[in-house]
Amino acid sequence: MSDERVTSTRETVPHGTDATSRATRRAWRERLNSQASRRMLIGVLVTFLGGAFWGFSGTAASALFDVYHVDTMWLMSVRQLLAGALFMIVILLFDRKRFVQLWTTPEHRRTQLIFTFFGLLANQFFYLSAVRLTNAGTATVLQCLQLVIIMACTCITGHRRPRKRELAGLVMALAGTVLISTSGDLSRLSIPPLGLAMGLLTALGAALITILPVKILPVYGSTIVTGSAMFLSGIVTSMFVQPWNNAPALDLGGLQMLAVFVLIGSFLAYLLYMQGVKTIGSMRAGLIGSMEPVSATVTSAILLGTAFSGTDIAGFALIIGMMFLTV
Numbered sequence: 040m041s042d043e044r045v046t047s048t049r050e051t052v053p054h055g056t057d058a059t060s061r062a063t064r065r066a067w068r069e070r071l072n073s074q075a076s077r078r079m080l081i082g083v084l085v086t087f088l089g090g091a092f093w094g095f096s097g098t099a100a101s102a103l104f105d106v107y108h109v110d111t112m113w114l115m116s117v118r119q120l121l122a123g124a125l126f127m128i129v130i131l132l133f134d135r136k137r138f139v140q141l142w143t144t145p146e147h148r149r150t151q152l153i154f155t156f157f158g159l160l161a162n163q164f165f166y167l168s169a170v171r172l173t174n175a176g177t178a179t180v181l182q183c184l185q186l187v188i189i190m191a192c193t194c195i196t197g198h199r200r201p202r203k204r205e206l207a208g209l210v211m212a213l214a215g216t217v218l219i220s221t222s223g224d225l226s227r228l229s230i231p232p233l234g235l236a237m238g239l240l241t242a243l244g245a246a247l248i249t250i251l252p253v254k255i256l257p258v259y260g261s262t263i264v265t266g267s268a269m270f271l272s273g274i275v276t277s278m279f280v281q282p283w284n285n286a287p288a289l290d291l292g293g294l295q296m297l298a299v300f301v302l303i304g305s306f307l308a309y310l311l312y313m314q315g316v317k318t319i320g321s322m323r324a325g326l327i328g329s330m331e332p333v334s335a336t337v338t339s340a341i342l343l344g345t346a347f348s349g350t351d352i353a354g355f356a357l358i359i360g361m362m363f364l365t366v
Contacts, residue, residue, distance in 0.1 A: 079319060086315025086327040089308050094334020096304025099296045107293045111167045114300070116280040119163070119273030122305035126266025134263060141259050141267065154251040155268040160275070162244030169241050172234035181230075181238025183216040188246035189325040205322060208361045212329040215357030219333065223350035249321040249328075252313070261313035269309065326361060333358050 103109040130138050142148055169178035186209050194201055201209075217225075230238070252264050289297060316324040333355050 082315050082318030083323070083327060085311040086319060086324045087330055089310070089312025089315055090328040090330035091334040092303050092308035092311065093328070094304075094330070095338055096300055096308060097334075098338040099300035099304055102296045103293065103300065107287055107289055107296075109287045110285070111171065112276075112280050113282050113285060113287070115163055115167055116273065116276040116282045117297070118301055118305050119160075119269050120277050120282070121273075121301045122309070123266060123270025123273040125302070125306045126262060126310075127270050130263055130266050134260070137259050138263050138267070141255070141263055147255050147258070150251065150255050151264065151267060154247070154255075154264070155271050156275075158244060158247035158251050159265075159268045160272040162241060162248055163272075165237050165240040165244055169234060169237040172237055173230055177220070177230055177234070178238055178241060179220045180217055181235070182241045182245050183213055183329060184239065184242035185245035185249070186212055186325050186329065188242060189249055189321050192246070192250055193320075193322045205326075208326050211357045211361035212326055215333075215354040215361065216329060218350045218354035218357065221350075222348050223353075246325070249316055249325050253316065253321055256313065256317040261310055261317055265309045265313045269305070329358055329361070 100114065103114060104111070140147075141151060166178055166182060169181060173181075190201055190205060190209060256264055287293075312324065312328055315327065319327075
């Protein structure tokens with residue numbers, strides 16, 4: 040057998056042409072393909088769960104707005120501060136070294152700050168503003184335009200055209216979101232000029248959440264990147280909102296909804312989604328993250344007693360079909 044060998048990052052693989060070398064290389068390729076498949080499956084699963092948990096956030100927020108008349112800016116501030124604190128507890132207990140490294144590396148610190156204020160904070164602020172100026176369905180549809188921005192950036196940086204499966208997935212995701220958000224009645228899309236501007240800025244912020252941290256996520260992980268952004272933005276917004284001075288009166292049910300909003304709809308949702316961005320890339324993550332309106336509709340039906348319509352089911356089918364198409 041030849042002594043020539045090709046060194047992989049994982050193991051040394053024979054380079055010979057005899058049967059034993061070929062069998063070894065074939066087994067090596069199959070093992071790598073299996074590892075890639077498992078990695079892709081895990082990435083899709085965590086992204087799916089992240090998008091679904093954002094739906095919990097929408098349902099809990101609706102209950103807090105409608106039943107307890109919670110101020111939107113108060114809720115945004117508390118969400119970021121409490122969810123950020125949960126992230127920081129995990130970081131300080133298990134990953135302090137990389138946390139310090141992030142904030143002491145100038146290039147990465149700059150990326151993190153841009154992600155914090157132009158991605159995460161901007162998206163949440165503009166989304167709430169769009170809801171206030173239009174309605175929740177219109178704001179959700181406008182936010183879904185992030186997929187167009189993500190696809191454009193992905194193709195430009197990759198020097199390629201959109202793939203047919205990506206274009207089909209984009210159309211299905213947009214169509215499904217419109218059906219679920221409007222129940223098929225496009226007259227519900229109430230868009231005054233300022234509301235349209237806020238909605239488009241929401242889409243831009245949502246796209247930047249997915250695009251901006253792609254270089255630092257593999258280095259520091261989703262917990263540090265997302266947690267740092269969440270906690271810092273919570274501190275900044277709290278300086279202006281001062282949530283401790285105007286806390287709403289919440290009974291046990293209200294506190295439970297707030298806990299769901301913070302723990303599931305914020306902490307877990309962002310943690311899992313950003314892990315998905317790291318694992319499967321921004322384009323796939325953006326498409327699969329459009330599970331949010333499906334989850335919001337389902338959890339609203341379970342927790343708040345709202346009913347499904349035929350257009351809801353059609354929207355579900357389109358978005359679920361998009362997932363199978365793009366994976």
